[in-house]
Amino acid sequence: MHSPRLLVISVDAMEDVDEAYARTLPAFGRILADPARAQIQAVYPTLTYPNHTAQITGCPPAETGIFNNVQMQAGVDHPDWFWWYRMIQVPTLLDRAAAAGMKVATVNWPVTAGAPFDVVVPEIGNEDRTGGVEATMRKACSARGYELFERHRDKIIEKPKRNHGPFAAAVAADVLREDQPDVMFIHLVELDAARHKHGPRGPHVAEALRTVDGRLATILAALDETGGVGSGSTDSGGAATNIVIVSDHGQLDVVQHTNLNALLAERGLMETDGQGHLVSWDAYVHSSGLSGQLFVADGITAEKRRRLEDLLAEVLADPKYRIRKIWTARQARDAFGLDGPFEYVIESDPGVIVGGALDRRAVVRRTDPDFGGNLGNHGHHPGAGDQPVFFATGPAFTPGADAGRHRMIDEAPTLARALGVELPDSRGQAMEELLSGGRN
Template identity: 40%
Template sequence: MSDTVQTARPESPARTAPDGRRRLVVLSVDAMSDVDVPFARTLPNFARILAGGWGSAEAIYPTVTYPNHTAQTTARTADGHGIYANEKVSPGVRVPDWFWDARDIASPTIFDLAKEQGLTTASVGWPVTGWSPSIDIAVPEIWDRAGLEQTLAVLRDASTPRGREYVDRHAGEISWERKQVFGRFNTAVATDILRTDRPDVLFVHLVDVDSARHSTGRFTPEVKEAFERVDGWIGEILDALEDAGIAEETNVAIVSDHGHVEVGRCFRGNNLLVERGFVRLDESGDVSSWDAWVHGCGLTGQLYLNPEADETTLEKVLALVEDWVEDPEIPVAAFHPLADMTEDYGYAGPFLGVLEGTSGTNFQNLWEGRSLYGRFDEDYTFLISQHGHLPEQDIQAVFAMAGPDIAEGVRFNRCTVPDEAVTFAHLLGLEFPEADGVVVEEILRVAVTG
């Protein structure tokens, strides 16, 4: 829930489209934090949105991309929407499948609500929108590590029929050097959709800032360059709204999903589970059977028990985790049982609970090599900064809006990511049947009544 308003609403009247129509564009700048706002204000297109209302936004647990982007379209925490991590728990799999599929979401999305009311919707690069049953034009975030050709095939398959037309038109905009880069592609598709289809609702995901932070650190020249690049893309999207003749009737939001924490070490809990016999390997070093598994989720790990394990095994696994917490050589600060996480954070998943790492500890699914890799180790080749920490820790995400229904110059202290989705629904005249948030009234030009 949002906190105290620091700036009063201006009394200027709202701009109204001739038919009273309202549209919504949501731009996710992945990993943008509230401490980035002073710099973002120096960039022309970020400044246009930040001139409306903005404040910090507390993420849901886990503070990773897919659960939070799903909260931004469902108004639910993971207990309600069911997307408990970026990747699905997959013991023994080095590269698990991600939650690509919109049909995995367990609660209604804003796209579902909009469809029921006859609104047209589109999404570009938005997580968990593959094979969407309700988005009119969906070009989801999805890739195949095998390469660009395979990625284009799965992207076409996961897109809606109209979305496939945009994939084919702009496939050349996907960059593929060492890994997939979709920022230029997502922007080209989004601007084309706005000019061609003029949807009532458009959600776009831009991930360059997050990628730069993972690979170079929280505040580096590369992160600055990523912000400047994203600012240019935001400008293209705002220009497309003008070209389509719908800028005056469109509320535009900038959201993000988490902050970042500098990484000091990488921890492979499954390596220790192998040592203690809870994970067993075959002659080739692959997992042959297992009793317990640590599902890495950024700066926390999720402790998973084999559904066929007996009570004795459960007791032994929990005792081992207690030893980890007490051992100063193992970077696990606490174990939080799932019931506590559900009560405190609205978190649920197929786990016993959550392993909280010591500050700057990144959890990995892997079991080979060593259990611990430090930043000063010669063979450290992992991320430089990461997220997945408990929501109240470290810097917060951002929620900003500008448009005909948004007051200008408003600064609020704090909202939550589910609050954003409730606010989006309110602006479109929609209502979620269940919500873990409330409207961020402080940024509205006209207060909520009733």
């Protein structure tokens, strides 16, 4: 008798407050009828890539190396994302499953480009910097994944903003029907996009949840054909499917942009050409949305470092900047498991973007005529706002069990237990309250 399959579906930016409405929808309702559950506290920063990496490693950014969505490329308007699987610095749950002989599939899961698994169709971007879509996907997908990309690429909606949701659902359905993986991770982004554009609350949230429900319906229909949903059904090998819905972060209303790079330029710690293009820098803020990471050049002089430290003290003292705390990298590592090649982490008040713009004023409030960009965002302190979700159903989970508040890094060891594999490098702990012990 085979171990149960594991299907993990990330609904990006789903919050605990969304559950009540989601339960009324057909596909969500099948999974949320009586699931095992937990409220999850994200890793810092509350960004998609650090948290999705934590979900498959059980480790925080200081250990995974994925400390931001995008890489530090000073002065680049749209830096390269942390797309490539090789960038993860610790073993993952996917590695352990593959080593145990399981067939592994990923669809649009962050930081999986080039992963060495059976079916890999990763989330990518900035294709113009990597040879275009075709060349990039040939390198980023598995052979089977590229075949599926070609089959369904017409389902990627390009305008007004790229939407992989229809594509991801169609690919996932074909993988379930044709490949029948033991382990599958899929990422759906429409809810996150709606909250970014319109804000965390409003009728657009229900609309986006309905859209995601349609994607789930496509996926569950394929699963029904090969195994069914929940602990009461079995696949052809006699093992049911464990289905888990997770999310990575919530969102907050954006109330202000604090563009610290503008202040660094004013104080002579950064040089631009007068048109917003970077020439050189001694200190540079790499935005992580509603927080920031401050890099300091290796060759900074003692005088310029004193100038930088004086500026940081001024920013903290002046309420107009709405900067709550400046952590050293060591302090951030001790408090949050956040570390990287930066020297400081900038924590703002909730809803304040710590921006890296070189061509804007230092402070731009939502009420200002030149305010622009998203009305909702994340990257904030993980304790702020509504929280990510974890819902699970299947033979490995106890229906109705509630583990209360847990850390994002506790998800991977919990999923490892459901699969019956070890994850010795995880810093998290399995949510034993949710596990039934049943794997066959």
